[in-house]
Amino acid sequence: xxxxxxxxxxxxxxxxxxxxxxxxxxxxxxxRFFTEEEAATAAAIADQIIPPDQDPGAAAVGVVHFLDRxxxxxxxxxxxxxxxxxREIDQAARSRFGKRFAGLAFDQQKALxxxxxxxxxxxxxxxxxxxxxxxxxxxxxxxxxxxxRMLGIPHPPVRGRQR
Amino acid sequence: xxxxxxxxxxxxxxxxxxAKELAVAGMKVVLLERGRWVRPYECAKxxxxxxxxxxxxxxxxxxxxxxxxxxxNRDGSEEIVYPSRGAYHNNAMCVGGGTAxxxxxxxxxxxxxxxMKSTYGAVAGSTLEDWPIxxxxxxxxxxxxxxxxxxxxxxxxxxxKAPRKKPLPMPPLPPNLEYRILKPAALRLGLHPxxxxxxxxxxxxxxxxxxxxxxxxxxxxxxxxxxxxxxxxVIPKALASGNCELRTRSVAKEILxxxxxxxxxxxxxDENDRLREQTADLVIVSCGAIESARLLLNSKSRLFPNGIGxxxxxxGRNLQGHTYTGANGLLPFDCYDDLGPGAGIAICDYxxxxxxxxxxxxxxxxxIRLPYQxxxxxxxxxxxxxxxxxEFVRTWYRRTISVQGPVQEMPVWDSRVQVDxxxxxxxxxxxxxxxxxxxxxxLEIAEFLSRRAEEWVKEAGAIRTWRRVPGDDxxxxxHQAGTCRMGNDPKTSVVDKYCRVHDVENLYVVxxxxxxxxxxxxxxxxxxxxxxxxxxxxxxxxxxxx
Numbered sequence: 059x060x061x062x063x064x065x066x067x068x069x070x071x072x073x074x075x076x077x078x079x080x081x082x083x084x085x086x087x088x089x090r091f092f093t094e095e096e097a098a099t100a101a102a103i104a105d106q107i108i109p110p111d112q113d114p115g116a117a118a119v120g121v122v123h124f125l126d127r128x129x130x131x132x133x134x135x136x137x138x139x140x141x142x143x144x145r146e147i148d149q150a151a152r153s154r155f156g157k158r159f160a161g162l163a164f165d166q167q168k169a170l171x172x173x174x175x176x177x178x179x180x181x182x183x184x185x186x187x188x189x190x191x192x193x194x195x196x197x198x199x200x201x202x203x204x205x206x207r208m209l210g211i212p213h214p215p216v217r218g219r220q221r
Numbered sequence: 222x223x224x225x226x227x228x229x230x231x232x233x234x235x236x237x238x239x240a241k242e243l244a245v246a247g248m249k250v251v252l253l254e255r256g257r258w259v260r261p262y263e264c265a266k267x268x269x270x271x272x273x274x275x276x277x278x279x280x281x282x283x284x285x286x287x288x289x290x291x292x293x294n295r296d297g298s299e300e301i302v303y304p305s306r307g308a309y310h311n312n313a314m315c316v317g318g319g320t321a322x323x324x325x326x327x328x329x330x331x332x333x334x335x336x337m338k339s340t341y342g343a344v345a346g347s348t349l350e351d352w353p354i355x356x357x358x359x360x361x362x363x364x365x366x367x368x369x370x371x372x373x374x375x376x377x378x379x380x381x382k383a384p385r386k387k388p389l390p391m392p393p394l395p396p397n398l399e400y401r402i403l404k405p406a407a408l409r410l411g412l413h414p415x416x417x418x419x420x421x422x423x424x425x426x427x428x429x430x431x432x433x434x435x436x437x438x439x440x441x442x443x444x445x446x447x448x449x450x451x452x453x454x455v456i457p458k459a460l461a462s463g464n465c466e467l468r469t470r471s472v473a474k475e476i477l478x479x480x481x482x483x484x485x486x487x488x489x490x491d492e493n494d495r496l497r498e499q500t501a502d503l504v505i506v507s508c509g510a511i512e513s514a515r516l517l518l519n520s521k522s523r524l525f526p527n528g529i530g531x532x533x534x535x536x537g538r539n540l541q542g543h544t545y546t547g548a549n550g551l552l553p554f555d556c557y558d559d560l561g562p563g564a565g566i567a568i569c570d571y572x573x574x575x576x577x578x579x580x581x582x583x584x585x586x587x588x589i590r591l592p593y594q595x596x597x598x599x600x601x602x603x604x605x606x607x608x609x610x611x612e613f614v615r616t617w618y619r620r621t622i623s624v625q626g627p628v629q630e631m632p633v634w635d636s637r638v639q640v641d642x643x644x645x646x647x648x649x650x651x652x653x654x655x656x657x658x659x660x661x662x663x664l665e666i667a668e669f670l671s672r673r674a675e676e677w678v679k680e681a682g683a684i685r686t687w688r689r690v691p692g693d694d695x696x697x698x699x700h701q702a703g704t705c706r707m708g709n710d711p712k713t714s715v716v717d718k719y720c721r722v723h724d725v726e727n728l729y730v731v732x733x734x735x736x737x738x739x740x741x742x743x744x745x746x747x748x749x750x751x752x753x754x755x756x757x758x759x760x761x762x763x764x765x766x767x
Contacts, residue, residue, distance in 0.1 A: 192592040
């Protein structure tokens with residue numbers, strides 16, 4: 059609050075924009091950007107985009123950590139879009155089913171997302187989920203090369219091969 | 222700063238070759254590069270951060286921060302775009318330029334590619350024109366590029382190729398599985414398949430080893446240094462001559478002119494962001510089609526109020542690249558064997574002589590698709606997310622075959638580079654503003670070629686196929702070309718047939734910007750050959766004292 063007093067020229071818009079940074083949405087345990095609620099919603103969405111079956115789904119291989127890391131890294135310009143997109147989906151779940159998105163049944167989640175599949179936010183999180191699942195594990199997803207094993211791509215590759 | 226004989230701006234395919242030719246002939250050269258060295262050990266094999274897939278950053282430069290461009294969309298809306306995202310049309314900005322990370326196909330254009338208007342006549346809505354030089358003019362320089370930079374492959378079975386004096390210096394790499402599937406299929410169709418020429422060592426060559434066939438090739442620096450670019454061939458030779466100084470992280474601002482209209486050097490920002498002037502007898506601009514045009518257009522003076530080379534409004538016009546087209550197919554057996562670089566077999570049956578079409582393009586199998594890249598070419602019948610999507614990727618990743626190729630585009634006057642009136646980069650230099658579209662006939666050729674690719678994939682055993690059909694938005698990207706057109710008439714071109722800017726006798730543009738048309742092939746070997754050609758002219762005129 060002391061900080062707020064100092065910046066007298068702060069208008070309503072930048073005040074509201076500064077709220078998350080001021081600690082109104084503290085990152086959850088083990089996260090850099092997501093709150094615990096956001097992380098739970100993102101995990102449920104990621105598992106809709108790449109569901110677990112005989113192979114792991116997106117959440118189990120660390121896609122939420124991939125998203126979380128990138129939102130403090132290369133995708134930091136998308137922080138507001140994520141915050142708003144996750145909030146909107148959670149709110150829709152509450153108003154339609156009376157529960158948070160992460161608590162819905164698989165088919166309820168799927169129906170809510172299917173209605174949103176043409177939205178900019180859904181396309182974005184779907185693409186980023188694919189990156190986290192199919193991309194290199196160094197970025198926080200694809201733990202233990204799960205997707206590459208699924209595809210039968212050897213890893214680590216054999217070096218020095220000439221055939 | 223010490224005056225030199227020549228300053229070369231940009232160290233890619235064109236600039237690297239020119240710098241070496243001038244330096245080994247004894248001229249004092251300064252080579253400016255806005256990026257940095259990317260060393261072989263930096264081949265991070267990062268499939269989300271490389272030159273081909275830059276979703277987490279354009280690892281060969283430039284950085285997003287401070288390097289925007291403006292893209293004008295087809296509906297007239299404008300957006301600010303950054304190197305790692307959207308329609309930036311980035312080419313790598315580092316020592317070697319695109320050649321440090323490319324796929325390295327080493328095509329000679331065909332004889333007709335230099336005479337498109339004479340061969341096919343004028344095309345409405347296109348600025349299609351002949352080059353002022355012929356294939357025969359360039360033939361010795363193609364050969365020089367093949368031997369000095371290093372090319373493997375076997376083009377002898379290609380009956381459509383233009384005449385050549387010597388075979389390629391290295392044999393092709395052994396075939397991979399896709400090659401072995403596609404070759405008999407092509408022969409059954411009466412086509413003429415052969416081994417793609419590649420700037421990649423199949424044997425130890427020039428003191429560097431042979432390719433180890435890894436999957437991280439196109440888009441990556443080669444860990445073994447077995448892929449040949451200017452950064453590991455001609456540029457080291459230029460530096461070893463003792464006559465060339467390379468300055469990295471040096472960003473050109475404008476070409477400096479004398480009151481009489483001769484180039485006297487270049488103003489640039491050095492690695493510490495200090496504004497410097499490097500004066501020289503000759504100035505050679507080799508920044509790639511987009512950035513070269515931007516630099517010339519940003520060089521405004523009393524003599525050239527609209528920028529250098531733009532007296533008749535041709536500067537920055539005719540921006541083109543390659544419209545990629547092709548087909549994918551699902552095979553009932555594996556075609557993925559994890560043997561890089563992946564691409565190996567091509568046909569030139571459809572480059573020319575297609576009924577009703579102006580030119581065409583080469584078709585070949587695609588480089589290895591890393592898993593995330595694979596998602597970019599899913600068939601239209603598969604949902605974009607969910608169980609079925611995952612099931613498709615799991616079942617078909619190793620059984621999807623892909624044939625594609627670059628359409629020789631019809632140049633469009635309205636497809637262009639300008640300098641933006643408002644947006645500036647971090648040095649305060651007005652940025653490139655890109656606008657335009659593909660000519661409708663380019664799309665007709667793409668449609669035709671995608672059907673031929675589909676036939677090939679079907680003959681190879683595909684049980685289900687889908688085609689890659691391009692949209693009409695501006696084309697440029699890594700094959701960007703055309704913005705500083707070469708021609709004999711100063712009223713309808715920017716540079717003469719030796720790449721010299723018509724208006725300024727000691728200023729040259731040496732990159733794909735000078736390409737009148739861009740062939741139905743990857744353009745790099747032609748950029749190198751034209752660079753050798755221009756350098757030979759520069760050295761000859763110096764000997765004559767001109």
